[in-house]
Amino acid sequence: MTTAQEQVNRILEAYKERTINRVFLVACGGSSALMHPSKYFIDREATTITAEVYNSNEFIYRNPSTLGSDSLVILCSHKGKTPETTEAAKFAKGKGALTVSLMYVETAPLADESDFIVNYSWAPPGQLDAHPEIANYAILYRLTMGLLAVKEGNKKYEKLVQSLDSLSTVLNKAKEQSLENAKAYAQAAKDEPVIYTMASGVNYGIAYSFAICILMEMQWKHSHAIHAGEFFHGPFEVLDKDVPFILLMGLDETRPMEERALKFLKEHGEKLLILDAKDYDMSGIDEEMKGYLAPLLLNFVLRVYAVELAAATGHPLETRRYMFKVPY
Known part of the structure; x- marks a missing residue:
């Protein structure tokens, strides 16, 4: 099976082949919440690229006039079965956008409507993912920080990759520190x-x-x-x-x-x-x-x-x- 990082690397190569000036971050619910840190990063760091977060259904109904062949649309659905998000991917491809979708399963309807997918790792709430460096938030950062690295020479991507190597240790310590307080709360x-x-x-x-x-x-x-x-x-x-x-x-x-x-x-x-x-x-x-x-x-x-x-x-x-x- 292709690893998540190999999937990311292929997408970074695809970025090089296209003009990208707008990023649309599209999902529902918790997957939509996932998008906000990466929008914040692009807002803070990008000089030529803008980013917006959309609910999947509203993305279609609102039909942004700036969506087109110079757009990157990143979508997420945990199991790749959210109907609204699958339709949003199909809609974006119909507008000529590059579509990249995140999910933790290998095959799903959303994958069928996307140019690229990344399979992130996942653990149930409260459990430490064995590979938090390729969990959903980390993968989305790899895709957005990687975009700015490719298109604008931003140096944060290298620092991200290095920092993610320490994430498991950081989270383990945080769990030990939080557990008794969590029980009391x-x-x-x-x-x-x-x-x-x-x-x-x-x-x-x-x-x-x-x-x-x-x-x-x-x-x-x-x-x-x-x-x-x-x-x-x-x-x-x-x-x-x-x-x-x-x-x-x-x-x-x-x-x-x-x-x-x-x-x-x-x-x-x-x-x-x-x-x-x-x-x-x-x-x-x-x-x-x-x-x-x-x-x-x-x-x-x-x-x-x-x-x-x-x-x-x-x-x-x-x-x-x-x-x-x-x-x-």
Whole structure:
């Protein structure tokens, strides 16, 4: 079987053969949340290329006028079976775009509609992937940082590849550090009907994923992902000493917004879970990459909390009411 890195290398070679000035990051749900760190990277680093994140269905309905032969469309579906994402790939190819799709299976409908695929590694929530350096977030970074390396000579790709070699050690340490706190939090929060999550910048997608996939989909708790920059423009009115908030604090340029939110949360709230990337050992990660890789760390820590929360609530993460069970 072709390895994920070999698949990535083939795609990087394909980049060389095409003009690419726009990147469309297209998916649904947790796979859509996956896209936000790479958009942040392109926004920060690119000089000639722009990036946008789209829900798969809206991508088709909105029909961006800039989508064409100079576009790269990167899609993701965990099992490659999401109908909207498969249709989005077909739609993008019909517009002449280069289509690259991520999934953890080898064959799927999405693969049939894509120019290239990458099979990332995957482990259930809370478990450390045996190869986090080729898990979904890491693969997407390889594709987007690799694009800027090929097209603009950006040096971050080399630093990414080197840093990812240390990711397994970083995540193992983070799990050891987080486990007891996660157990305590789960006992404290298991009966809460609503939990809000908040972050900004490169970490916002992680907060969004935890809110909609873990709390809403897998735990049937009311939740909403709040951007830290938007917190003071309406959402802070729901805060009091009885309303739980999770705040993610990263290492990227938007951290001051999270720090501002933290100050207010501490002044007016009590049920707070603060997960700060600064508190974890990221030895082996290049200094210039720590901000970009903090979401991979925080996402894994959140999954440790998710497993403990599911154990405390007695509601397995695999239990669904509608998904895969009724027509929709």
